[in-house]
Amino acid sequence: MNEKVLQAELQSKVEKMLSPLFLKYHLDFSNLDAILKWRPIVLVIGNYSSGKSTLINELLGQDIQRTGQAPTDDSFTIITAGVVGEEAREIPGSTLVNDDTLPFGSFKKFGQRFMSHFLMKKMESPVLENMAIIDSPGMLDSVTEKDRGYDYMAVLGEMANLADLIVLMFDPHKAGTIKETYTAIRSTLPEKSGEDRIIFVMSRVDECDNLSDLVRSYGALCWNMSQMTGRKDIPHVYLTYAPGEAEPSDILAPLAQERDQLITKIKSAPGFRVNHILEDIDKQVNELQLVCEAMTRFSQRGWQLFAKTSKIAFLFSIPVFFFGDMLIQSAISYPNETLLSALQSRTLNADNFILPTCLLALTLVLAWFIFSRFVFSGLKKKYANQSQDLVILDSEYKKNLWSKMQEKVQSLLAKATTRELWAGHSRNFSKIQRFLASDLQSYYDKIR
Ligand SMILES: Nc1nc2c(ncn2[C@@H]2O[C@H](COP(=O)(O)OP(=O)(O)O)[C@@H](O)[C@H]2O)c(=O)[nH]1
Ligand SMILES: [Mg+2]
Structure with a gap:
């Protein structure tokens, strides 16, 4: 059966059968309501300048997001399909949180400061036919994180809860507030299956001077990850680079295939949608x-x-x-x-x-x-x-x-x-x- 039809069916069933019960037992239904409401979402998070926006631009085939070495972009940007034939346009956060057809109503609680760092861009791209992508401001360190004027970690957690795939990006240079970020997103996902929704990506690998440099960075990242997941087994880490930025080298050649796998994985996110909805309902x-x-x-x-x-x-x-x-x-x-x-x-x-x-x-x-x-x-x-x-x-x-x-x-x-x-x-x-x-x-x- 068509996934969209299934989702609509589930939405009306859950609404009818269960929402009165959530109300009766004073439990929050808005969360489930939000998940059932909209399209598949891929959330891209990670250090600043780890290449999030560059990867998104590449996926969309257009330079829609600004990129740069400094923390250039400090907004959460929802990129989604616009009306065919219309020019790309932006919708401010204050409008998004008040739009009932969108799943962002609960973000109103993060306040004015957050809403001025929240926007939607509507544009045309084949990738957006069946999903939206969220670009996020890079995480800084836990001290400066507090100066944002809104609870960045809590926002990440709620965005992660809506997402069907969370791409967590690192680069070989910085570790950022990995642990806090991971804890924030993990706590909002289902215990049993949440792990499957996160993929780990080490980008900008072309900047490693040689193989031993790459291995060292990879090792450090794995150590970091085992610290944050508390697990002994290391999840798969996609090693990648932006073809537009990277000089061809011996290190990169065997990684081209891995890059393709990553892109395929991201594009396949809508396929997990109904399963995720079911897990969340569960x-x-x-x-x-x-x-x-x-x-x-x-x-x-x-x-x-x-x-x-x-x-x-x-x-x-x-x-x-x-x-x-x-x-x-x-x-x-x-x-x-x-x-x-x-x-x-x-x-x-x-x-x-x-x-x-x-x-x-x-x-x-x-x-x-x-x-x-x-x-x-x-x-x-x-x-x-x-x-x-x-x-x-x-x-x-x-x-x-x-x-x-x-x-x-x-x-x-x-x-x-x-x-x-x-x-x-x-x-x-x-x-x-x-x-x-x-x-x-x-x-x-x-x-x-
Ligand atoms: N060498 C190299 N540079 C990259 C790569 N990906 C991104 N960059 C550069 O790194 C900087 C930060 O990238 P950006 O996408 O803005 O990072 P964001 O802050 O995570 O969104 C930009 O100047 C990009 O041109 C890569 O794979 N290799
Ligand atoms: Mg960016």
């Missing part, structure tokens, strides 16, 4: 499911206590119904005739039931008061400290998920009222379960 719906699981168990415990309280209230209400009026009569000489004495003298009429019925109702009201005021709030208090008892953490994955969602559950519990008992949590839980097991699975099968 990730966020699992979070939703865990919150719902906790609330379901909480309301089940609530029901158990409610049943217990009702049972006691019922047992208590029998003597109140039959003997309550006697007690009142002995105190205030009303009513003239109690229910039991009327039964004995066979003069029973409707009036004899008035007081017993009122007393019965009062008992039930009292029981409800005790339940909601003491029993239910006792339950809330108990789980405020032990919310982990509300979920079954039978796998490492669920434990990790829980550490992320626990706070959400606690804030829901803090606000909980007896209405939670009727909130339909267990129905919601089965609905989510069904979505994951059947709907989502069928989409995974479709793209396999």
Whole structure:
């Protein structure tokens, strides 16, 4: 099936089935909404003057981005297809964050300073037919990073979350704030599959004087990478150079093929789109499911206590119904005739039931008061400290998920009222379960 059709179908399904549930459990849907909304995205990040803009210009076949040795360009630039026949044009960041058809609404929170460093360029290029490319200001070092006037790392993280492919570029000269950058982007991607969305590129390799120089740079980069990924295995690093800039040399000749692989990989990013959407849905719906699981168990415990309280209230209400009026009569000489004495003298009429019925109702009201005021709030208090008892953490994955969602559950519990008992949590839980097991699975099968 066509990927665009699949994406549209998923968008409407998720919107209809799940967005009310995200709202209900106070979880952010805007993230998923943004991912479902737009076209495939390739995000290019890395040191300044590592050759990001040069690579993008080469891909697009036009010098659309400024290039240079100094940190020339300090804006996030979305490059996307324009209207056929129209000249290239620019749209400012303030317009982009307010455009509902674009996935950048959440970037408004980064403030005016960010928005003045955010823009879209619309142009014609075959590469842009099915994807957009984001060029980014190069990372500096962590000290100067703080002077930008907006949270650069957080912006990177959110951009990475939208992207289908993240090209992380280094050059042999500088290491930049690699570790912080990597942490910022990694934390917004799904744990299981996020790694596959990042490709590492060492560019400007033509500037290495000889093979041993190249090997030294490569070694340093690998060491850096193992530091930041915390993994022993080194991911593939594409070694590349800009043909327009590089003098032909013995080092470069065997790398031409690797360059082609890199370009092919970037161009193939749209092919991962639906898979990424599914992974993101998977990730966020699992979070939703865990919150719902906790609330379901909480309301089940609530029901158990409610049943217990009702049972006691019922047992208590029998003597109140039959003997309550006697007690009142002995105190205030009303009513003239109690229910039991009327039964004995066979003069029973409707009036004899008035007081017993009122007393019965009062008992039930009292029981409800005790339940909601003491029993239910006792339950809330108990789980405020032990919310982990509300979920079954039978796998490492669920434990990790829980550490992320626990706070959400606690804030829901803090606000909980007896209405939670009727909130339909267990129905919601089965609905989510069904979505994951059947709907989502069928989409995974479709793209396999
Ligand atoms: N020798 C050489 N220079 C390059 C290469 N790629 C980019 N450059 C130059 O390096 C400078 C920085 O490139 P640019 O694309 O602006 O880097 P950005 O800051 O990452 O966007 C420019 O002067 C480019 O001409 C390359 O592969 N080899
Ligand atoms: Mg640049």
